[in-house]
Amino acid sequence: MTRQAGRDGSAAPRSVDVAHLAGVSQKTVSRVLNGERYVSAEVRRRVLEAAEELGYRLNNAARALASGRTRAIGVVTLGTALYGPASLLMGVERAVRDTGYALRVVNTLEGDLSGVAGAVDSLLEQGVDGIVISEPIDEGAVSLDVDVPILVLGAPVAFAGPRAVTAGIDAELMARVATEHLLDLGHTTVHHLAGPQRWFSAADRLAGWRAALAARGSTEPAAVEGDWSAASGYAAGRELVASGERVTAVFAANDDMAIGLIRALTEAGLRVPDDVSVVGFDDVPVAAYVTPPLTTVRQPFDAVAQEGLKRLVHAIENPDEDPLPPSDPPVDLVVRSSTAAPPPRPTPKRRTTSPGA
Structure with a gap:
C-alpha cells in the first residue's frame, strides 16, 4: 500500500515528521491535534505551523484548535x-x-x-x-x-x-446461569463445548461453567474446545458420541457450535432434548428457528x-x-425446546440362570 504524495510530491508526511520539524515529541503532536488543554500556546503554534508547512492533516489540526475537540x-x-x-x-x-x-x-x-x-x-x-x-x-x-x-x-x-x-458483559455469570439451568432440570453434570481459549469470552464461559459445577458438587467432565464454527460443534458432537460417556446435557459457548453439535447428536440417533439437552450462548437470529428451537443466553x-x-x-x-x-x-436466559429433564438411567439387565445350572 503506497502513501499519498505530500505537497511537494514526496510521500505523505507523518506525525513523526511534524514532531521533528517542530522540535517536540510525537506525543506532543498528538496532544495538539487532539485539542488537549495541557499544551502551551507556543508549542501549539509551532506544531500547527509545522503541520501546515508539511501539509499534514490540516483540517483535523484546525478543527482541534478552534473547538478544543475533534468530535x-x-x-x-x-x-x-x-x-x-x-x-x-x-x-x-x-x-x-x-x-x-x-x-x-x-x-x-x-x-x-x-x-x-x-x-x-x-x-x-x-x-x-x-x-x-x-x-x-x-x-x-x-x-x-x-x-x-x-x-x-x-x-x-x-x-x-x-x-x-x-x-461489558459478565460472560462468567451468564455461563453459570446457563449451566445452572441444566442442573436445575436434574442433570447430574453438564459437558462443555468451549470456544478457543485465547478469546477472553471463551475463557470466561469456561470459568462460569466450572464454577456452577463446583458449587453443586457435580463432576467436571473434560471440556471439548471448538473454534466458534458450526463445523467445530459438529466435530465435537461426534467426539462426545464416540467417547462412550453418558452425556445428558451440554452447554456450548456459542449458538453456532450448539447447532453443529445438535446435528451430530441427531445423526447418531440421539434426540434433543429427550436424550441430550443443549444450551447455547448469544441468541443468534436463527436460534429460534432451528430444530428444536435452541435454549440460549442472549447477549445485550x-x-x-x-x-x-x-x-x-x-x-x-x-x-x-x-x-x-x-x-x-441482567442475565437473559431464553428457554426454548432444546432442554428438558434427563432421561432415566437404563435399568441393568438381570442375569438369569438356565434350568439345571
Missing part, C-alpha cells in the same frame, strides 16, 4: 464477521451516532501482537477525542500511553491507560454499547470529574 471517537476492533464481535461493533456504531460524535474504525488481525497499539496510534494520528477498544483476543498485556479517555469493552485489565473506563450488545459510550463521553466532556459508575445488564 470523533475511534474504535479498535478485531476484523471478523463472527456474530459476537460484529454485533457489538454495530451496537457501538449506533451508540456513537446517538452521541453526535463521528466514528473512526481500525481493524486488527488475530495473531498480530502490535495490532492494538498500532491501531491506537493510527486513531491518534487521525485525531480522536476518545477510543473504544473492543478486542476479544488475549494477545498479552498492552499498556496504552495515551491522554484521551479509553473505553474497554469486554476485556480484562490487560488494556491499561491513565483514563480508562470499562463496560446494544445495552453494553450504550452504557459504555455514555461513560466514555462523560470522561471526554468532564475530564476533571470521577467516571460514571458501571452497571451490569
Whole structure:
C-alpha cells in the first residue's frame, strides 16, 4: 500500500515528521491535534505551523484548535464477521451516532501482537477525542500511553491507560446461569463445548461453567474446545458420541457450535432434548428457528454499547470529574425446546440362570 504524495510530491508526511520539524515529541503532536488543554500556546503554534508547512492533516489540526475537540471517537476492533464481535461493533456504531460524535474504525488481525497499539496510534494520528477498544483476543498485556479517555469493552485489565473506563458483559455469570439451568432440570453434570481459549469470552464461559459445577458438587467432565464454527460443534458432537460417556446435557459457548453439535447428536440417533439437552450462548437470529428451537443466553450488545459510550463521553466532556459508575445488564436466559429433564438411567439387565445350572 503506497502513501499519498505530500505537497511537494514526496510521500505523505507523518506525525513523526511534524514532531521533528517542530522540535517536540510525537506525543506532543498528538496532544495538539487532539485539542488537549495541557499544551502551551507556543508549542501549539509551532506544531500547527509545522503541520501546515508539511501539509499534514490540516483540517483535523484546525478543527482541534478552534473547538478544543475533534468530535470523533475511534474504535479498535478485531476484523471478523463472527456474530459476537460484529454485533457489538454495530451496537457501538449506533451508540456513537446517538452521541453526535463521528466514528473512526481500525481493524486488527488475530495473531498480530502490535495490532492494538498500532491501531491506537493510527486513531491518534487521525485525531480522536476518545477510543473504544473492543478486542476479544488475549494477545498479552498492552499498556496504552495515551491522554484521551479509553473505553474497554469486554476485556480484562490487560488494556491499561491513565483514563480508562470499562463496560461489558459478565460472560462468567451468564455461563453459570446457563449451566445452572441444566442442573436445575436434574442433570447430574453438564459437558462443555468451549470456544478457543485465547478469546477472553471463551475463557470466561469456561470459568462460569466450572464454577456452577463446583458449587453443586457435580463432576467436571473434560471440556471439548471448538473454534466458534458450526463445523467445530459438529466435530465435537461426534467426539462426545464416540467417547462412550453418558452425556445428558451440554452447554456450548456459542449458538453456532450448539447447532453443529445438535446435528451430530441427531445423526447418531440421539434426540434433543429427550436424550441430550443443549444450551447455547448469544441468541443468534436463527436460534429460534432451528430444530428444536435452541435454549440460549442472549447477549445485550446494544445495552453494553450504550452504557459504555455514555461513560466514555462523560470522561471526554468532564475530564476533571470521577467516571460514571458501571452497571451490569441482567442475565437473559431464553428457554426454548432444546432442554428438558434427563432421561432415566437404563435399568441393568438381570442375569438369569438356565434350568439345571
